[in-house]
Amino acid sequence: MKTTDRTLVRVLRDREAGLCLAAVVVSGFGTSALWLASGVWVKDLTGSTSLAALCLLAMWAPTLAGPLLGTVADRARRRPLLIGVNLLLAALLLTLFTVDSPGRLWLLYAVLFLYGAAGVVHDAAQSALVARAVDPALLGDFNGLRTTATEGMKLLAPLAGAGLYAAYGGACVALLDAVTFALAAGLYALLRAREDRPARTTGSWRRDTAEGARRLWSHPLLRSLVLAGGATMLCAGVNGALVYAVVDGLGHAPAYAGVLYAVQGAGSVVVGVASGAGLRRLGASRFAAYGIVLTAVAVALRAVPSDPVALGCSAAIGAGLPCVLIAAFTAVQQKTPGELVGRVAATANSLVFVPNTVGLAVGAALAEVADRRLLLVLAGLGLLASTAPLARRSARPLPDEPRRARGDARHRG
Incomplete structure (x- = not known):
């Protein structure tokens, strides 16, 4: 508290x-x-x-x-x-x-x-x-x-x-x-x-959009976090599509999924409050990786047909899943020049969240033909594999950028 x-x-x-x-x-x-x-x-x-x-x-x-x-x-x-x-x-x-x-x-x-x-x-x-x-x-x-x-x-x-x-x-x-x-x-x-009027650009929309993508891809930390985030959300989509299969395995009515989602949301609320300190202590890469590992273990353990295990796994997924997202979008804000933040943030958002939709579709299709326990274990292994882009990154904490936002770029009225 x-x-x-x-x-x-x-x-x-x-x-x-x-x-x-x-x-x-x-x-x-x-x-x-x-x-x-x-x-x-x-x-x-x-x-x-x-x-x-x-x-x-x-x-x-x-x-x-x-x-x-x-x-x-x-x-x-x-x-x-x-x-x-x-x-x-x-x-x-x-x-x-x-x-x-x-x-x-x-x-x-x-x-x-x-x-x-x-x-x-x-x-x-x-x-x-x-x-x-x-x-x-x-x-x-x-x-x-x-x-x-x-x-x-x-x-x-x-x-x-x-x-x-x-x-x-x-x-x-x-x-x-x-x-x-x-x-x-x-x-x-x-x-x-107060913001200065953006400099008038002579480039085309396509060129300006590509500039944001190049900035994201050329920065090693941003690239590794976004790749890990996209892979994580792909596997999370598969997990999300299996929630009703998990509920069936527990012997509950479909409405019980609401209980699991509520517990997951509570886990996210807790980690959100602690994330600032976590980023400063662990660094972006390690903070994201620890969250993904926690999510991976929880997703795989969902294969166990037990109410206490299912509730604990939901809380762990809620706590672990946002870590890579918070790390990635904080890094985008800290590591991107002010005139590029909008397009870099939007590009990162697409690369991270579009795979989630794909994962939901894949999970829904596989749920009809494969055992949920096998799929959950495979999704957990996929989440562990998604930490690979982060393994090559150092675990240094994100340094504070020069205080341009409170100096030149931000003027009190």
């Missing part, structure tokens, strides 16, 4: 970090509420499970264009861009009040697709703004607390969204999400960070 309090005070004492974190919490609550309610909405209107699943696909598909969309964040000042994106999403969500029949579902899918695309730009701009507005020494703590906040919202917001949907319908959930984006825009407007 003392460690938690110290970490919270360390970040929240910094005004800019506190405002950015509050914006993440507010908008994340609305997003988590909507992603569940949208699928239920489609299911109620059509009775089709496959059409309901398309909601999640529509939101995730723009991630494939992450490197290109991230370039947008480097061609504009990030704070005004974040304010504009949040207000745009708030207005866009209000159009869902007209979705009241299967014939209007095209609008819901279109909004969700634009929602996903705007989210990629938003995340890239936010990463870049945080890298400039927050003390570099606080970035590990900030990203850990962001994970804690995000996982906390996943525990609370879907329940709130489901309850709101059951009482008032999907349009009311969309309104809630719109309000959270409007509030987030207001929080970004309160930031005092």
Whole structure:
């Protein structure tokens, strides 16, 4: 508890970090509420499970264009861009009040697709703004607390969204999400960070996008963390697809998966608070590798048909899985020149999270033809193998970058 309090005070004492974190919490609550309610909405209107699943696909598909969309964040000042994106999403969500029949579902899918695309730009701009507005020494703590906040919202917001949907319908959930984006825009407007106008580029969008990818690939630490992160999320996707098979093996109803996810979320909340100290003590590579190993052991042990083991494994997965993600995105913010952070962060995001979708598909297909215990053990071994890119990295802690974010690049108003 003392460690938690110290970490919270360390970040929240910094005004800019506190405002950015509050914006993440507010908008994340609305997003988590909507992603569940949208699928239920489609299911109620059509009775089709496959059409309901398309909601999640529509939101995730723009991630494939992450490197290109991230370039947008480097061609504009990030704070005004974040304010504009949040207000745009708030207005866009209000159009869902007209979705009241299967014939209007095209609008819901279109909004969700634009929602996903705007989210990629938003995340890239936010990463870049945080890298400039927050003390570099606080970035590990900030990203850990962001994970804690995000996982906390996943525990609370879907329940709130489901309850709101059951009482008032999907349009009311969309309104809630719109309000959270409007509030987030207001929080970004309160930031005092002032940015110079980005230098006008003479290059093409393709060249600017490729520059971000080259920067990511040419930096040994960033490359190793992103490769490890992508491989980890691929295996994590396979594990995620097997959750209902695990529940069957325990002899429970499918709803028990919610208990496992809740315990996993609790594990992520805990590690998020401790990650800043972990990064400083262990270094990015070792911190990520330890988290992956913990996840690998927990995934393999899920093959044991025991409730206590299953619950313990869920908590361990929740604690281990975010480590490589926090390490990778903190390193991107610390090791990337300010004018490239948006596109490098978006490229890293795509390389890390797209494999998760592939893993989910592969796991779902294999679950029909192979024993879950074999697949879980293989997924655990795959996770251990994903530490290979990190094995060649030294375990030196991430050094603090020069305090450019609080000097030349950040001017108090």
